[in-house]
Amino acid sequence: MSVPRHLTRRETVAGAALLALSAASGPAAAQAGEAVGVVYAAGPDGARGRGLADVLVSNGREVVRTDAEGRYRLPLDGDGIVFVIKPAGHALPCDADNIPRFSYVHQPGGSPKGLGLRYRGLDPTGPLPAAIDFGLTRVEEPDAFDVVLFTDPQPESPVELGHVRDTAVARVLGTGVAFGITTGDVLFDDLSFYARSNRIVGRIGVPWFHIGGNHDLNFEAPDARHSRETWKRVFGAPTYAFHHGRALFVMLDNVRWLGGGSDKGGGAYEGRIGERSLAFLANLLEQTPRDRLVVLAMHIPLHTDTAPNDPRNTTVDREALLALLKGRKVLSLAGHTHTTEHHYLAEDHHHHVLTAVSGSWWSGPATRTGIPSADSRDGTPNGFHVLSITGTDYTTRYRSAQGEPDEGMRIALESQLRGGAPEVLRDYRPMQTLRSPVPQEALAATDLVVNVFDGGPRTQVAYRIDDGPSQPMSRTRRPDPFVAELFARYPETKKPWVKAEPSSHIWVARLPADIAPGGHRITVDVRDEYGRPLRSAMVLEVG
Template sequence: MTRRAAVSGLGAMAATLAAPAFARSTAPDRPEGSVTASGVVFEDRSGAGRRQIGDPGLPGVAVSNGRDVVRTDESGRYRLAVTDGDTVFVVKPSGYRVPLDATNLPRFSYIHRPDGTPTELGFRYPGLAPTGALPESLDFPLRRVDEPSAFDVLLFTDPQPASEAELAFVRDTALTSVLGTSAAFGMTMGDIVSDDLSLYPRYNRMIGRVGIPWWHVGGNHDLNFEAPDADLSRETFKRVYGAPYYAFEHGQALFLMLDNVRYLGIGTAAPGARGGRYEGRFGDRQLTFVENILRDWPKDRLVVIGMHIPLITDWAPADPANTTVDRDVLLALLAGRPSLSVAGHTHTTEHHYLGGDGTHHHHVLTAVSGSWWSGPYDRRGIACADSRDGTPNGYHVLSIDGAGYTTRFVAASEPDRAMRITLDSQYNARTPELARAYTVERLLGSPIPVEAVGSTDLVVNVFDGGPRTRVTLRLGGGRAAVPMLRKRQPDPFVTQVFARNADTKKLWVSAIPSSHVWVARLPSDLGTGTHRADVEVLDEYGRARHEAMIIEVTGA
């Protein structure tokens, strides 16, 4: 009796990650003990999910084992070597869709774990059941769909609920705000939950109600902490979501969803800690996959890379747990191509321009959970969760048109605004004692005494600002507009919020220097009276935004 499987279910791969190298062999690998996976990629015209008479094979479709990439022949057939723990997955071509489950999760991969996750490891959250021998024919169904070259993508990172209550915060903020979206699909860049992997099913049911396909990669809070090494650290993720890294095409863009959280094993745990250490690293096998998949992708077409740990971060640029140590290898593979990479992890919002000529745009996304769902709580009982760099918690929308793109920040719980303007006029306003004693308006607004005008800074946090953003201040009375200075400093507003609400703030949360704050000193001759300050912004893409505030200056 033959065994045939059409993959509309799970899959993954967790090869031990080796140190990166520029000189890698990309020839197909045939490790000792490997077996051959073979099957057909077919157009599912019948809609049955399993190949029927009249469902033709599709030639030229990429299939991978997480390292090697092969193309189907004229009949849609492929062959790949796999070993225990590997995943076989199809790279969705443009103009097709993979099967979706009841929660709109894409199903495009098959896990080869013959004996299942080793039970002796005592995982708290279930891993993989034994898959047994490979099916005789491992088939992948695809359905033809219309995919225009211009489309939107919802970008989430770090929803990170630590409890059922915080999962309700995700539901009632970010998820509710995207209901009715016209985006083609969504992507979450890791920390889907905060260590409690039993929350996955409820999260998936919620995100499925958005009504669009939703792709995921794992974060450092999506690990099986009991694992001895990276190879077994994604067993629950693989059971629920499939391949831990993979690729798909949409329109005229290629998306690479990569796993750069390399778990160092439970043996590295500090005394009393539940989990071990990790570092940001792709590893040789995954980078070989990237090189192989890029080989056939046109050089003039856009490549979008999603990951959890940033390639580089303003907050901790030398910390291997907060940056990716082998990023230069990835950047070398992307050289000469239009490309964008997006990440999360640091709960900050940042823009970086990397590579030898600065053409690779790396965008660290705002966390859905902001400051890990820190308070205070709004009138609905939902944590306000302002990020520690002052950006409201939220998400981003990626708009693609051919090889061009823009991103746009959207606050999950606040009105659509691009910035926050405050007045920093009191030298001791940031001390916790004053923050607890006065409202934010008393400390960071007006009126201000005329004697303090010349020592008052007007501070603007451009929530999604970066090194290419330009900010100008214009005061009334015929004064010329002046450029504001980008200054790496904590946002005084969020400093006040955290100081006044220590009892509802997560213990590790504090305001940190922000990469998107601009400052201008008020002119000392701004006399008593009521004045208008207009702030004009040209963002990273040259789009104009404007906000204003009224400043009252009182006499002696």
Template sequence: MPPLTRRETLAGTIAGAAVLTLAAGHASAQSGEATGTVYALDGAGRAPLPGVLVSNGQEVARTDAQGRYRLPMPGDGAVFVIKPPGYALPCDADNVVRHSFIHQPEGTPKDLGLRYRGVDPTGPLPSAIDFILTKQDEPEDFDVLLFTDPQPESRHELDHVRDTAVNRAMAIPAAFGITTGDVLFDDLSLYGRSNAIVGRIGIPWYSLPGNHDLNMQAPDARYSRETWKRVFGVPSFAFRHGKALFVMLDNVVWLGPPVATGANTYEGRIGERNLAFLRNLLGQVPSDTLIVLATHIPLHTDSATGSKQNETADRAALLEIVKGRKVLAICGHTHTTEHHYLTEDLHHHVLTAVSGSWWSGPETRTGIPSADSRDGTPNGFHVLSVRGTAYTTRYVPAQGEPDGTMRIAFESQIRTGATEIVRATRPMEGLRSPIPQDALADGIAVVNVFDGGPKTRLTIRVGGRDPEPMIRTRRPDPFVTELFARYPEAKKPWVQAIPSSHIWTARLPADLAPGAHRISVEGSDEYGRPIRSAAVLEVTRGG
């Protein structure tokens, strides 16, 4: 085991080594090839690590018996190591995982006029780009914190990220965390503080960029991730943990600066290079491996079907590559919570946004906006539980009660036939007011199962009556509709209630006597786990 060189010692001690080391000298410009060695650290030094996957973002190489790899590098590019099971990548002081080397000899072109600093010149291609891993105990059963769209637009909104999702996540044991994009809301100067806050959760954290993590002065996609690369490394990468392979693919393609209307010009597309990387990577991984595929923009969404900015244009090509594999595809972007089953083996989960409705809504008693999402889900995050090659997810609200699963509301119907929320003078009283007995014939119970989907089943029981099935109904949540209507000044201009994919409805019995009645809702979630809640419905005499 050769000792660490002086340069390696300067880069970091054995306990906190840098992710890579660069050998003196540089490769021939004509060679167009990146080479190096992957090492494993132990108490005495380092040893070459064979059989480790390394990629340039398209081709995938496996280290030989001496831990060496070779990959094409004809010009600007990057090399990253794909962490194998049982080993750890180094993290910086804020637990940002360091997995890649950016090769950009001249750095980010100065004449682009980017608002935020990009990549500093890296100089000629080194003669060796070495990666250093540390052996660790890695159970096949583990949990992962899943964030998406924290999206603070200001330092004040970054306070909200800290005081809601981050504080709650600190109490949940997990092996590592992932953010699937929109780490920030356009102001990329906040990355340092954001990483410091999330880093205090105390676990390695992997991040994927979103459409608000772009360098928006870039003329096209080529230089649209310059700040991201400087702060986080390559925007698309992969790593293994236990029996799972996590593949992080940047599917936001920047088409150029905002047009005259001020709209961001981007589209959801994985792209040929990322598709080739995925194809080559899966060729090196056993077929029974659980694939967790992360993107920012959904492969498919119920909230904006057919939108080039909200769905992935080359989804069909991706589905063909992963065909026959067990895949959980996670994403964010739409600030909704959705479950889709795109094939028999591919479960697509649109995650709840940490920022909910972009930090909109009236302030709570903590001074933080209520931030309920457009589909009625309170802002929050998810926990992925992997057990070998099996998995489940669960939703965690970032504010309020930590075990909230659903909301029960009662809606009435005026005699003209137009559905409306019962209005009252005090905020949100309409959703809790007693219902006149003569309005029961038009009364509807509306249940929002915050993380519900096509496999969720619900029944409703009124008092001691027999339970009745509830009907999954695509429609807006009456609670959040009323909330946004009552507090228009407290929301971002574009925020409005939209049809939700996780609403269940049932008509109330028309013959309920005046008085208080228990309404019990029970069922099972997307994974067959029992869920239940209850509410009191008051009926008053009509007239």
């Protein structure tokens, strides 16, 4: 179904006439320090129809509802952004690359010339328009829908942007999802790639919403104020929201740039939502029924096993956010760490750190396609997730960007012989026979290691040998032996900072010492975070 194109600046300013004519029954012309406008029904050809009542509009802090004629007014003193919060059953206008156009960035002087930005920021917008209007198209919008979740595609070069195209994007084509989300690090510092990246992802053919990551910043900015100049030009408001079905999606920019002169060290940024965005969320929730599912998307996690106390890897004002969300059903999504994690921050708050599209930053040996294996540092193959929502219920499902669609785990054997130094027996694919049988005397020192790629604290894992009894496995925070050996075996193929890190989704069991010589089937049964079954197997030879 077609959606209206985004209004040109001339058309936006022209909306002042309609606003002035309706002064007797609603908001009049803008006063100093405020924005006014109309949210209206747009026809398939972009034709302007009646005003839409009860649509939320925000300046990034205050949230107001349009009146019976679709009119609103908001404080806007100096630089600022005004955006419409799409209601359920309506579509936003999208550009040729399916980027939703929902905001107006007001920056009269444009990006300050003295910043010396490497990548182009905003051109001067001039005086505040007499009216900032938004057109929405009425569409059928069922309560059951799927959303593709990307994080950290992070291409550092044109070649790596091609890897994004030929893996994750290729896997999503034709899947019939409602829309997509990328939770940051769309690029890897070189912001000149946005146009090509948007062209590639836009070919999926659905609206695609974005949040900025730390690698999407303008690093020349001395502080957070102007660190999203290029982002605002390309995508619009860095923090915003929209409704779809019975869910409220809130897109939070929680990367706070501290500037090149920061005494924090390292990357000179931290995870912080900030007072203004917290106020926006509080005002938005006041206008949202409590029986709605709230889906938050951000770049830096609220919590991570990887570095739980590092402000560059967690959100320092998390507690203030959790307090606002108390008593609501919440799914929050993040990326950044290039690991896959599930956390439960409150009774009804599930925090999901998503698998990176780039895995280990496009590291690892190239496959026959010329694309790096890109296994994440916690052992998960590079990939993405699909969020399925029905009403206010949801599930997520991991998808490998390069493997089989039902591939959900890796089974390996690890020997602790040779003076205690781990040795991985080098054949991992389910249902294949190990190249060399395991000596019977080594069984008591051999661990069965299972990486359930999207596993978490609610996942249950058990194994059995042949037709024997099912035996539980223990969740153990440790590196994946497969990816540890992969990086050690091919050091020249990885980025210098990449190494195997302790994984939150590894299960371990010591093999019985009395397995008879010969061939045996090891079956692994999993119940994932949502109670869904998953099964895989391998063949064990005992010599």
